[in-house]
Amino acid sequence: MSTTNTSEDTLRNWQQWHEQRVETVSAPYGPLSLTGTHWLADHPDGALPGLGGHWADDGDELVLTAAADDGLTLDGRPFSGTARLTADPGPVAAARLALGERRLVVLRREGLWAVRDFDPGAPARRAFAGIEAASYDPRFAVEGRFTPYGQDRTVRVSNADGVERGLGLGGELAFHLAGRDHTLQVSVEADGSLWAVFADATSGGSSYRFRFLRPAAPGAGGRVTVDFNRALLPPCAFADHFICPFPPPGNTLTADIAAGERHVSLR
Template identity: 65%
Template sequence: MSTSDARQRWKEWREERAEVVSTPYGPLALTGTYWLSGLSEGRIPDTPGHWTEAPGGSGVLLTATAGDGLALDGRPFEGGTVLTADAGPGAARVAHGERKLVVIRREGLWAVRVFDPASPGRRAFAGIDAFEYDGSWVLPGVFRPYDRDRTVAVENADGRTRGLGVAGELAFVKGGEEHALRVSAEADGSLWAVFADGTSDVSSYRFRFLKPGAPDAQGRLTVDFNRALLPPCAFADHFICPFPPPGNRLPFDVPAGERNLLTR
């Protein structure tokens, strides 16, 4: 692929990113993450219904009256039901007006996320600032899986420490030296990493994500730092993004990829 073609595809990718994050139920719409263990009497602020853990920890027990104005699966809801984790806002079963109430589960704990299309974050969004495209940051890489999946303890954006599953290392060469990032693997085999570098908290956000896709049968794949992503917590404080695990702070600047959120 020529440099001009690669640059054009990168521009299209940037436009798609801005559209995705600013959708009515995208990351900018998140206004709260409420852990059931921390709720007072099962009440979510400014949200009707009674939210508690179901017996045996099997899900979230929601009880509500007709006057609460909640909808379940698109119909007015009253009574009680047990909810399990939603795949995301688009699959959320419970709504209050235009707001979606999304059930999540992390490390055995249940929480409810509130997505509001009228959030201050959506209203203030003015785009995503990024470094200029630079073909020198498109690098050949190789995935070196561990003999078994591992879990490392990392601090999260909400101040808590949680386990982060890592499947191996993604190695690449820059400036004549090999470097490696610990990477996690999705169910479909695609890899992702959370990393920091010399620009972090200086000319870019404090850390970023990298999603290079899935390796081929020989473990080879392309590492394109021009597509380094802002993590969800850059768009809303209520996400619990993991910080980079040990070894994932690169000892040089990476002036490529997304930098920061732009607001009005």
């Protein structure tokens, strides 16, 4: 394949990726639809704002007691009585609990229970006009090398909601960009792909205060493409009720990463 065709394919693939991202975040149950994350620990009376029913922490389960007039459904059927719930593992649309068109996602973090309220009618969905992203720039797609740690590590980092939580890290991603060597501490996902939370010299200015990067699973010798053209806005850029982790120590790059998603555009 010629260099020209390769470049055209790369640009086309990036454009398709960007368009798919816009569709995903603006979908009825995408991140823009999150209107609340209600932690049970903040509501000892068991009443969560606007959700009806009584919610209680019972160790490894969340116990919901509701009456028919609370309007809740469980597994697609009107619900009354008592149900013992665990965290929802799948997509928001597949959540077991609903209140009309809203989906109520059961969440557990570090032993604490919460319920997330996703509403297709959220004002943020109506105000959304797109994702501001830089044009594709091949200078920001470089080869890197992943080196796993001898054993996984957990560091405590602040989250977007002001709470400090553990962030699991599985190794280090090294690469050369803008005339300098850089490293990022990264998590390793179940499928072997990588996840980095990073900031750079543009963060809080021409780009959001931090972003995510999700390189593919490393190949032979730990080789992996580090493509900042696919830097992602974190979910908390779309709704205030997400608890995204801030970058761990060492993941604030000195380079200007003028690539990837920058800001949410509003009408």
